[in-house]
Amino acid sequence: MDEPLLSLRGLTKAYPGVVANDDVSFDIGHGEIHALLGENGAGKSTLVKMIYGLVQPDAGEMALRGAPFAPAEPSAARRAGVAMVFQHFSLFDALPVAENVALGMETPPKTRDLARQIRDVSEEYGLPLDPYRTVGTLSAGERQRVEIVRCLLQEPQLLIMDEPTSVLTPQEVEILFATLRKLKSEGRSILYISHKLDEIRALCDTATILRLGKRVATCTPTETSARELAEMMVGSSFAAPEPRGTAPGEVALEVAGLSLSAPGAFGTPLRDVGFELSRGEVLGIGGVAGNGQDELLSALSGERLAPRGTIFLMGQDVSRRRPVARRDAGLLSAPEERLGHAAAPDMSLTENGVLTAARRERIVRRGFIDWARAKGFAEKVIERFDVRTPGPGTAARALSGGNLQKFVIGREILQRPEVLVVNQPTWGVDAAAAAAIRQALLDLAAEGAAILVISQDLDELMQISDRFAALNEGRLSPARPVAGLTMERIGLMMGGAHDMEVAHGTA
Amino acid sequence: MIALERRRQPSRVWTWAAPLAAVVLTMILGGAMFAALGVAPLEAIRTIFWDPLFNPQFASYSRPQLLVKAGPLILIAIGLSLGFRAGIWNIGAEGQYIMGAICGAGAGLAFYPASSVLIFPMMVLAGALGGWAWAMIPAILKTRFGTNEILVSLMLVYVAESILASVSSGLLRNPDGMGFPGSRNLREWGSAANNELIADTGMHWGVVAAFVAVILTYVLLTRHIQGFNIRLSGEAPRAARFSGVSPARVVIFCLGTAGALAGLAGFFEVSGPAGQISIDFNSGYGFTAIIVAFLGRLHPVGILLAGLLMALTYIGGELAQLMLGVPGASIQLFQGMLLFCLLGVDVFTNYRLRLSRGETA
Numbered sequence: 001m002d003e004p005l006l007s008l009r010g011l012t013k014a015y016p017g018v019v020a021n022d023d024v025s026f027d028i029g030h031g032e033i034h035a036l037l038g039e040n041g042a043g044k045s046t047l048v049k050m051i052y053g054l055v056q057p058d059a060g061e062m063a064l065r066g067a068p069f070a071p072a073e074p075s076a077a078r079r080a081g082v083a084m085v086f087q088h089f090s091l092f093d094a095l096p097v098a099e100n101v102a103l104g105m106e107t108p109p110k111t112r113d114l115a116r117q118i119r120d121v122s123e124e125y126g127l128p129l130d131p132y133r134t135v136g137t138l139s140a141g142e143r144q145r146v147e148i149v150r151c152l153l154q155e156p157q158l159l160i161m162d163e164p165t166s167v168l169t170p171q172e173v174e175i176l177f178a179t180l181r182k183l184k185s186e187g188r189s190i191l192y193i194s195h196k197l198d199e200i201r202a203l204c205d206t207a208t209i210l211r212l213g214k215r216v217a218t219c220t221p222t223e224t225s226a227r228e229l230a231e232m233m234v235g236s237s238f239a240a241p242e243p244r245g246t247a248p249g250e251v252a253l254e255v256a257g258l259s260l261s262a263p264g265a266f267g268t269p270l271r272d273v274g275f276e277l278s279r280g281e282v283l284g285i286g287g288v289a290g291n292g293q294d295e296l297l298s299a300l301s302g303e304r305l306a307p308r309g310t311i312f313l314m315g316q317d318v319s320r321r322r323p324v325a326r327r328d329a330g331l332l333s334a335p336e337e338r339l340g341h342a343a344a345p346d347m348s349l350t351e352n353g354v355l356t357a358a359r360r361e362r363i364v365r366r367g368f369i370d371w372a373r374a375k376g377f378a379e380k381v382i383e384r385f386d387v388r389t390p391g392p393g394t395a396a397r398a399l400s401g402g403n404l405q406k407f408v409i410g411r412e413i414l415q416r417p418e419v420l421v422v423n424q425p426t427w428g429v430d431a432a433a434a435a436a437i438r439q440a441l442l443d444l445a446a447e448g449a450a451i452l453v454i455s456q457d458l459d460e461l462m463q464i465s466d467r468f469a470a471l472n473e474g475r476l477s478p479a480r481p482v483a484g485l486t487m488e489r490i491g492l493m494m495g496g497a498h499d500m501e502v503a504h505g506t507a
Numbered sequence: 508m509i510a511l512e513r514r515r516q517p518s519r520v521w522t523w524a525a526p527l528a529a530v531v532l533t534m535i536l537g538g539a540m541f542a543a544l545g546v547a548p549l550e551a552i553r554t555i556f557w558d559p560l561f562n563p564q565f566a567s568y569s570r571p572q573l574l575v576k577a578g579p580l581i582l583i584a585i586g587l588s589l590g591f592r593a594g595i596w597n598i599g600a601e602g603q604y605i606m607g608a609i610c611g612a613g614a615g616l617a618f619y620p621a622s623s624v625l626i627f628p629m630m631v632l633a634g635a636l637g638g639w640a641w642a643m644i645p646a647i648l649k650t651r652f653g654t655n656e657i658l659v660s661l662m663l664v665y666v667a668e669s670i671l672a673s674v675s676s677g678l679l680r681n682p683d684g685m686g687f688p689g690s691r692n693l694r695e696w697g698s699a700a701n702n703e704l705i706a707d708t709g710m711h712w713g714v715v716a717a718f719v720a721v722i723l724t725y726v727l728l729t730r731h732i733q734g735f736n737i738r739l740s741g742e743a744p745r746a747a748r749f750s751g752v753s754p755a756r757v758v759i760f761c762l763g764t765a766g767a768l769a770g771l772a773g774f775f776e777v778s779g780p781a782g783q784i785s786i787d788f789n790s791g792y793g794f795t796a797i798i799v800a801f802l803g804r805l806h807p808v809g810i811l812l813a814g815l816l817m818a819l820t821y822i823g824g825e826l827a828q829l830m831l832g833v834p835g836a837s838i839q840l841f842q843g844m845l846l847f848c849l850l851g852v853d854v855f856t857n858y859r860l861r862l863s864r865g866e867t868a
Binding site: 301302303322323324327335337340341342343344345346347351354355356358364367368369371395397398 | 515517730731732733735738739742743745746747748749750751753
């Protein structure tokens with residue numbers, strides 16, 4: 001077992017204008033959980049894409065069990081025993097689990113046999129899953145299980161996981177970790193990509209840290225503090241959010257008895273949602289993805305109008321006002337989906353600034369757009385939030401996810417909202433940028449704005465919120481002060497327990 | 508293996524090079540087609556593209572025709588381009604064009620033979636309103652009931668053609684026409700005539716309207732928030748909704764504008780070059796304008812150039828039929844090739860070719 005399972009030597013990959021990976025070398029041993037750490041744009045994705053055969057290296061070589069390994073395409077990598085669970089699921093909502101799994105196979109067995117295999121694998125690894133359930137009805141955690149089971153059916157030697165815990169409840173994370181440890185005990189290896197340093201310290205045997213495409217260090221996470229890991233990633237020390245000490249002021253946003261039907265076949269209806277949000281306060285709303293987060297944001301932003309008398313901004317009923325009018329009144333928002341929802345992919349950052357700041361920043365006067373002003377605003381966002389891009393003329397889709405996120409959040413914060421609603425403000429953003437975004441939100445609250453943060457990252461919510469509430473199937477729990485909340489208590493608020501059992505199927 | 512790789516940003520060079528490449532490619536393919544028909548390809552291409560403008564024998568007649576044909580094409584295509592940018596597919600400009608012509612001509616003929624400077628402006632207004640109202644049918648059906656505007660607007664073309672046949676042999680028939688179908692000739696009635704503004708240039712009020720539409724649309728799309736919202740709706744509908752754009756309003760605005768401009772084009776045609784409402788007065792401008800809109804990259808200046816080019820192929824095509832005896836269908840085929848090539852070459856705006864060994868994503 002001295003020979004490593006996978007060894008990377010001098011891997012280099014350059015794209016026009018940027019070297020994504022520069023002479024990266026490290027080994028992954030048999031039965032090892034190996035963490036890959038790095039900021040956005042550090043080259044993690046490119047590296048795993050090379051291992052998975054999606055991208056070919058310009059230089060360097062890989063060896064799998066001592067033999068040269070150069071997969072030309074993912075199917076070659078899979079045949080060699082490398083499987084990957086992507087951050088974004090590629091599942092069809094309208095099909096049952098078994099058919100979704102079959103779609104990823106080159107020669108799928110009969111559905112009944114496949115369902116049995118799925119059941120066997122899911123039981124063996126403690127990942128309860130009903131092969132006949134329609135994927136559209138599954139929680140994010142269950143969807144991830146479908147992806148993992150799909151990989152496990154191929155009996156992989158190396159499983160690559162890209163930020164797997166970002167969509168899970170604490171209980172689900174524990175289940176996943178148990179599964180990964182079991183895989184490890186069978187001698188399989190895992191390459192685990194994550195931003196969450198505590199997780200890496202709890203789970204991983206070895207960690208390789210990338211910065212600007214180069215390998216910075218390979219270390220043992222249990223012997224390294226989270227702070228040291230973070231500093232290696234960033235290359236400098238960064239500030240944790242400052243402790244909060246402001247007293248909340250008058251109520252800025254009040255929601256009462258808000259019920260709204262589901263927007264589509266797989267949406268979630270909002271059921272009697274109610275809360276109060278005061279000036280200077282940060283209210284954190286947690287919950288597993290797909291429990292009404294998007295729907296709540298749409299109802300607050302004005303994309304979907306709410307029934308009269310359900311949403312009050314500074315005492316005024318804004319339930320029937322459209323997004324432009326709500327922005328004029330000081331209610332701003334930033335949706336979760338960056339490309340296509342918060343930003344138009346093919347439009348420049350300048351144009352994407354106009355998207356929400358047209359009136360508050362006086363970019364549009366008498367219907368005409370002042371492009372110089374628009375460009376100035378975009379440049380201000382880019383500079384203030386350290387958005388890494390050649391300039392405001394760049395198309396939104398050319399930015400990495402983290403950088404676009406910084407732009408989207410920065411665009412709203414710089415408009416000095418009275419109330420700001422954000423969904424997943426730091427999703428896919430590196431540690432330093434996430435810290436900067438959280439600090440900016442806290443600064444905004446300190447200036448007297450009321451802030452509603454919807455997030456699936458509990459650590460984040462605990463860190464910045466004054467009070468916490470959870471969404472579960474479109475219902476919002478009563479908000480409780482964060483001080484004194486335990487993880488178990490939060491798990492119960494999120495209704496995580498119902499998710500733990502195998503669903504009642506028809507099999 | 509040849510693979511297409513998505514560009515990180517749309518190529519600026521190809522945005523402008525694609526139409527030129529498409530024209531060159533069309534000349535090559537069209538030349539091959541003419542060769543197959545037994546006509547010397549270079550001569551055919553020269554007859555279509557060169558002779559109408561510069562051949563001393565034909566140019567004096569053909570040159571004014573260029574603006575006469577290009578005017579309505581540009582006017583209609585400009586309106587269509589707004590909708591196409593917003594992802595609203597109005598295929599029924601031909602119907603809106605016919606209804607504009609009928610309403611404009613009808614409104615004027617109601618006052619025949621009065622003489623007043625107010626009659627012509629009133630007819631212009633009636634023409635625009637007619638086209639606008641015809642486009643409001645798919646617009647309202649779409650916003651109210653979610654119908655498909657492609658089907659509704661297209662079907663309404665055939666309804667409009669039937670109405671045209673009916674009024675030209677009934678309601679608007681020339682009482683002094685000895686029973687022949689067709690209305691009075693508006694060119695012979697000073698108050699309603701849309702004659703050449705400058706002799707031998709082909710310039711009439713419809714061409715002026717087309718140029719004005721190009722300029723106003725350019726300003727709308729580059730400077731005005733309404734134009735920004737139209738582009739946003741087409742490129743990212745969810746982001747548009749988030750921004751606060753009402754999808755219904757965009758549908759109404761785009762279809763309404765396209766209808767009004769097509770109606771104007773129809774009226775200027777019937778009061779000018781065509782002269783009268785007749786059963787087959789429409790000549791497919793409404794459909795050709797779709798090609799013009801795309802050939803011009805949905806950009807006002809591009810549409811101006813594309814309209815002139817397309818007009819040239821019309822005139823040159825007629826010349827080729829006359830001089831070289833090629834069938835009329837081959838000219839339509841040639842115009843179709845132009846759109847086909849453009850759409851094909853268009854891929855390079857967003858993708859680049861890569862030669863690679865069996866790489867898939």
